[in-house]
Amino acid sequence: MKSDRDRSVRLLWEPPVEPSRGPKASLSQSRVVEAAIKVADAEGVDALTMRRVAETLGNTAMSLYRHVPGKSELLDLMVDAVWGETELAPKGHWRSGLEFFARQVWAMYRAHPWTLQLTASRRMPGPKAMARQDAAYAAVSELGLAAEEIVAVVTTVSHFVDGVGRTMADRVQAERETGVSEEEWWNGREALWEHFTPERLPMMTHIWNSGGFERPLDEFEFGLARVLDGLAVFIESEERPLVRPQACL
Amino acid sequence: MKSDRDRSVRLLWEPPVEPSRGPKASLSQSRVVEAAIKVADAEGVDALTMRRVAETLGNTAMSLYRHVPGKSELLDLMVDAVWGETELAPKGHWRSGLEFFARQVWAMYRAHPWTLQLTASRRMPGPKAMARQDAAYAAVSELGLAAEEIVAVVTTVSHFVDGVGRTMADRVQAERETGVSEEEWWNGREALWEHFTPERLPMMTHIWNSGGFERPLDEFEFGLARVLDGLAVFIESEERPLVRPQACL
DNA sequence: ACACCCTGCGTACAACGTAAGCAGTAGAGT
């Protein structure tokens, strides 16, 4: 149990050592991870099976277990690998730093939506994900905030980006699974629209008639600007309103 | 294909009709949905199998298929049922209305975290979820916003709440699966803490040493206040900065 | 009384992750 998770830590934080004895491996850990990421990118998280990954490498499922302890650890490695693709924010104003952070995470989510469909909790954090997190905290480190306020500010941005990302990821997955675009799909739901009466759903029919659903604002851009505005109110206020610790769960 | 989804629509929006012929059913659709929600609440989304739901009802897996077309439709029904537990906001100031909306959704997520672990896209929306959505739009309907701005404002709040909710849901699931609390689990990761050096992760070690991780601010309360502040800046500004439509995906 | 449409359920199948074990290979030690 304990050793399992510690193996994950070693897997993520320490470079794999090549054995000196025995036949050379035709695969390697990094090649397995790379192939798995390609499969997830191209075919979605549901297609990410050990058999499918092995197939793209010209091997059988069980051969992967020579390089990766199990699927869970493979996911840990995949997630940290894609975090490595993001850039760290340059020094500057807190707002541009947080915005940079948000845009990097958003870009990562768009390139690899499957990361959002994996359970995040208790996933062993790797060095690249941690470096990214550290850089985000650094962006708001010189404003005289208390440590827990620094955490709260970055967390707020993260939660918003996660929220938009999840919606986007679900959409991408649905489009791939059905082969039907979002718009086409909803257009085909006549049976649903029949229930959209002004009596039942006054606001939604009004918005619909005004075209508010057809020409939506960019969810990420709009929301990010608002969230940063809200953080600015907090950060730049004279007397900061302190929200004190409280049971959260 | 098409008829499948239309059946979902009928399932959700039209009350089920009792057949007049044949033996009385010992189960009913609502009893199946109720039992499924209980299982998901108590044992998590992974335990939500047809066999397990049937077991709690004293039946076998296949007997459920007399009342529900498949697992996907059962999930549709479960999600709409829990939306029905939330209250609609009373009329009032936009901010209190949006806050009420956010708190209702948050309460629902806390009571039924599994809703966040289901893929949301293309899940057939039911009447109760729609009523809730309509009420949220109504909260900001009298501010002179354009239709697409109304949508964007509510969407921003939703994304934030979804983000916090997801994190919470993952945490709950992990605690149930492992039987180990979040704190205990991280405390047991000595192998991980060895890599937390000030050179590698300066901000995180600083925050750690300042106790910023031990006494965190309430993620939901802090973030919600910031998001609403940011929306206030937008809503109450003289000349509203218009973010025009743009490719989002 | 008959036909028919219900009911619940047993069996079966194709995925999935992965435990166990096996034959072959190539560097290390002598």
Add this chain to the structure above:
DNA sequence: ACTCTACTGCTTACGTTGTACGCAGGGTGT
């Protein structure tokens, strides 16, 4: 050169999932 042994890729098999199929029997309308 020879053996030992760590290491390779792979086969087989198991338990769990959603659910298609079809059957025996029950209750209602005619």
